[in-house]
Amino acid sequence: MAPRSHIFHLLIIIVLVYSMISPCCSLEDEVQPNINDIHLFSDPDRETGFDSRAYPSPFLSSDGVSSDMAEVIEGGISSYLEKLAAESAAKIVSVKSYGAKGDGESDDTKAFKKAWDEACSSGAVFEVPENKKYLVKQIRFEGPCKSAMAVQIYGTILASDDRGDYKKDKRHWLIFDSVDDLVVEGGGVVDGNGKIWWKNSCKVHKSKPCKEAPTALTFYNMKNLTVKDLNIQNAQQIQVSFEKCEKVEASNLTVTAPGDSPNTDGVHITRTQNMQLSSSVIQTGDDCISIESGTQKLKITDITCGPGHGISIGSLGDGNSEAHVSDVVVDGAKISGTSNGVRIKTYQGGSGNASNIKFENIEMEDVKYPIIIDQNYCDKSKPCKKQKSAVLVKNVVYQNITGTSATDVAIKFDCSESHPCEGIVLRDVRLRLEKDEVAQALCNNVELQQIGTVSPSCPDIQDL
Numbered sequence: 001m002a003p004r005s006h007i008f009h010l011l012i013i014i015v016l017v018y019s020m021i022s023p024c025c026s027l028e029d030e031v032q033p034n035i036n037d038i039h040l041f042s043d044p045d046r047e048t049g050f051d052s053r054a055y056p057s058p059f060l061s062s063d064g065v066s067s068d069m070a071e072v073i074e075g076g077i078s079s080y081l082e083k084l085a086a087e088s089a090a091k092i093v094s095v096k097s098y099g100a101k102g103d104g105e106s107d108d109t110k111a112f113k114k115a116w117d118e119a120c121s122s123g124a125v126f127e128v129p130e131n132k133k134y135l136v137k138q139i140r141f142e143g144p145c146k147s148a149m150a151v152q153i154y155g156t157i158l159a160s161d162d163r164g165d166y167k168k169d170k171r172h173w174l175i176f177d178s179v180d181d182l183v184v185e186g187g188g189v190v191d192g193n194g195k196i197w198w199k200n201s202c203k204v205h206k207s208k209p210c211k212e213a214p215t216a217l218t219f220y221n222m223k224n225l226t227v228k229d230l231n232i233q234n235a236q237q238i239q240v241s242f243e244k245c246e247k248v249e250a251s252n253l254t255v256t257a258p259g260d261s262p263n264t265d266g267v268h269i270t271r272t273q274n275m276q277l278s279s280s281v282i283q284t285g286d287d288c289i290s291i292e293s294g295t296q297k298l299k300i301t302d303i304t305c306g307p308g309h310g311i312s313i314g315s316l317g318d319g320n321s322e323a324h325v326s327d328v329v330v331d332g333a334k335i336s337g338t339s340n341g342v343r344i345k346t347y348q349g350g351s352g353n354a355s356n357i358k359f360e361n362i363e364m365e366d367v368k369y370p371i372i373i374d375q376n377y378c379d380k381s382k383p384c385k386k387q388k389s390a391v392l393v394k395n396v397v398y399q400n401i402t403g404t405s406a407t408d409v410a411i412k413f414d415c416s417e418s419h420p421c422e423g424i425v426l427r428d429v430r431l432r433l434e435k436d437e438v439a440q441a442l443c444n445n446v447e448l449q450q451i452g453t454v455s456p457s458c459p460d461i462q463d464l
């Protein structure tokens, strides 16, 4: 930071403090109104002609000017200057200082964009203040940025629910695009405000045409990304999506939407390598986690899922496409009240493979199909035709999976006739019905090993 802006701060502080303690006014009576007046300085362009964008300053551009001033009065100038020095080490660009109102009604899109441009080009921290609700339309937070970036979301970012605002790009609301070394955190809320989309979904009203709806939060083409301590809710469609990312750590996410909200996948992962997702709670209307083609080296730990459709790999091979998913581990999950537990689903007619997958240490409660591989998946209005080729499913281990199934079928392997599932292992799997009744396993075209206690077990399979 330029020394002269420090001097400038000091001058303002001295003038303000002096005017407060000067004999003309009683401090007790006047502190409040004075502090409110001081707030005007947060728009320095108007008040002083000082260009805060040319001389970024945590004092002038910070939204907390009035509380800062209170601190100055209480704590003295020297401690304030210490704080100032600490802040200028990591400059903070708050959306508030770029005009965002945060009243939940005014359109704060422009302020967010301006603040992002400033933060990205200067390597500052992009901040969304707490206790405010910022209504925004579509925003693309685009990189590359000057240096590693931090985005701190303390308050709420609320999506516009005017569907006309999504004409330019029907698939995204907030998107981070090509920003390397980004950390997104803060404990705040990203709210897709999705009701209007759900109401008009063809999944809810069969008579309505099926239309695309935006993903609330997308990370696209990011390298070395950390996303933690965030609440993502009520997405228009997918809640949070990682696409074409490399080296991702996502943790302590709370992802929620009503159980009957259509297509609201919780965490969607596609074309992404080296990702860890941990310690997260996902309650939503579609898959808690959906893992799509191009995903390699994904580790998922400590997940609470339900309501929702469970943890899904696929659907893969749609429209005769080639799909590859490998080295996926789900270790530690509690899945309850969902339509599936851990699922691999592929369309007939695809190619490629889903391989080296391990599901372990998972507790199921009241799950319709706790363990399922469906190589004849079909989610089309017309039934899918029988086709020869298939995405291969091989080397899938299910270990230490216990709990209850809501249907008779606790384990379902419905593999392709022409390309049976290979190298499937059930080890220490104990699933039962609610009232301690014995569940069933349906096993078609599967090459399977069963180790330890496996219940229910596939008929006609030799136990090892």
Ligand SMILES: *[C@@H]1O[C@H](CO)[C@@H](O)[C@H](O)[C@H]1NC(C)=O
Pocket (backbone or CB within 6 Å): 148, 149, 181, 182, 183, 224
């Ligand atoms: C990854 O990002 C973090 C935080 O932004 C940064 O501290 C770290 O140096 C980056 N790692 C690499 C290998 O670039």
Ligand SMILES: *[C@@H]1O[C@H](CO)[C@@H](O)[C@H](O)[C@H]1NC(C)=O
Pocket (backbone or CB within 6 Å): 186, 187, 188, 228, 229, 230, 231, 252, 254
């Ligand atoms: C997880 O995030 C929430 C905010 O969403 C925060 O209050 C909490 O402290 C975080 N937990 C951990 C262990 O960091």
Ligand SMILES: *[C@@H]1O[C@H](CO)[C@@H](O)[C@H](O)[C@H]1NC(C)=O
Pocket (backbone or CB within 6 Å): 326, 351, 352, 353, 355, 392
């Ligand atoms: C995946 O499938 C393709 C054929 O569709 C094959 O060429 C490739 O070797 C397979 N990869 C692995 C890791 O099994």
Ligand SMILES: *[C@@H]1O[C@H](CO)[C@@H](O)[C@H](O)[C@H]1NC(C)=O
Pocket (backbone or CB within 6 Å): 332, 333, 360, 361, 362, 363, 400
């Ligand atoms: C089995 O998984 C449960 C969690 O569902 C875990 O508490 C337990 O320690 C695991 N048992 C073994 C032997 O790893």
